[in-house]
Amino acid sequence: MRFRDYMRLGWDQLKRRVVVTALCIMGIAIGSASIVVALAFGESINHYSRMQMSFYLKSDEITVRSGHGGDESDSGDPNAAKPYVLTKAKIDLIRGFPHVKALGTYQTLNNFQFLVDNKRGYINSLYATELETLPDFGFELHQGGPSDQDNTIILSYGATMGLFDQQLQRSRQLQNGSGLDGAQAAKRLEDQMYIAYPMYQKQIVLTPQIYKPNLGTEESGTPFPLRVVGILKKPEGVPDDVVMNQKTAFVSPALGQKLLDAMEQKNGKSSTGSAANRSTSSGTYNEVKIKVDDSSHVKELEQWIKKLKLSVETNLYREERMQSELVIIRLIFGGVGVFILFVASISIIVAMTMSTYQRRRQIGIMKVLGANLRQIRNMFMVESALLGLLGGMTGILLSYWVIWGINIAVMKLAPARPGAQQEILFISPWILPVGLFFAIMTGVLSGIYPAVKASRTDALTAIKRD
Incomplete structure (x- = not known):
């Protein structure tokens, strides 16, 4: 058959x-x-x-900070060597390790306000880093790119959303007073908050917002006129209300140093930065991010960095869990x-x-x-x-x-x-x-x-x- x-x-x-x-x-x-x-x-x-x-936690990245002081910090001599401090020499050494795809120094500054075309926006986190390394760490640019000039800034897509316009707010108040339905006004306001404002190649005035702990108030620092030379691409599949709250920006280390100095001067050199987190030879940074060629080499590289008495943080265990x-x-x-x-x-x-x-x-x-x-x-x-x-x-x-x-x-x-x-x-x-x-x-x-x-x-x- x-x-x-x-x-x-x-x-x-x-x-x-x-x-x-x-x-x-x-x-x-x-x-x-x-x-x-x-x-x-x-x-x-x-x-x-x-x-x-991949958007929030990257398993192929390593964050390196200064380690915790041990017996060396107890000697009483402020000029004594502190091997746990993140220095330029250690960064150069790490840069030469195998499997290191890219390395960038980062100084994190918080709470900034900016003005552009009579509109006010906010930046929750500003990072001073080598702008040319952003593509290596997965930051895709929607417009523009890094510039050699110091007075430039690259904004995230969320930083261009939800800008506050005083004139538009006054017109809304007039509309509400003329009998416009409250639900319709709220829906219109919400829709407009999700619209990105065109800021590429425009000049913005960046102002640090400095918190005074002794007074419990917030003051504005020295304004810095900057040129927007790049806008990051909008993350795919992420809701607009989440993207709108991710208001970040990137500047060069030199500009980050100027911003930090101005903030410390305004704040009386309180707690904005510490000597242990700053390098006198290469600018300002409090951490280093390393891009590894493959996540399978993260643990190996982590052990080498720990031998330099530095603090290491990875997201590999979160992915495994x-x-x-x-x-x-x-x-x-x-x-x-x-x-x-x-x-x-x-x-x-x-x-x-x-x-x-x-x-x-x-x-x-x-x-x-x-x-x-x-x-x-x-x-x-x-x-x-x-x-x-x-x-x-x-x-x-x-x-x-x-x-x-x-x-x-x-x-x-x-x-x-x-x-x-x-x-x-x-x-x-x-x-x-x-x-x-x-x-x-x-x-x-x-x-x-x-x-x-x-x-x-x-x-x-x-x-x-x-």
């Missing part, structure tokens, strides 16, 4: 037993759909977590799907065993006509495989409906924020063959016992009884 003959015989038998076939297919479909949905859940969560980690949690989620969903397939396999065994009993006369006639044991077994195995194939294809269709329904329900209960990724769950192409494979294997394995039992049927006895 050829394979086409086996397929034709198996298909004819499935059509004759419509109810039993439909029940078996439904059982396999539910099991395979559970596996597909489980893998889709894991893949979607993994994709989302990696996207969030998240991956372990995702594995648990996948195992739970996958276990549910395997259990359902196991239950479905029992139904196939029962159905095929009943079919063997009902088809004893057919089997006996086939043996009398010369069919051997292998052909009888193959006939039942192909029939079981057809059940698995039909159940798997139905399960794939069912899984798409389930994922679509979950996405619709989530979007209805929690409407998507502007700029956020609309598709929450998705099915990767590689998941479909896996679900189909499990379904077919369930059918094949479930058909082994009925096939063996059918092949052992005595031909003469079966013909006499029927």
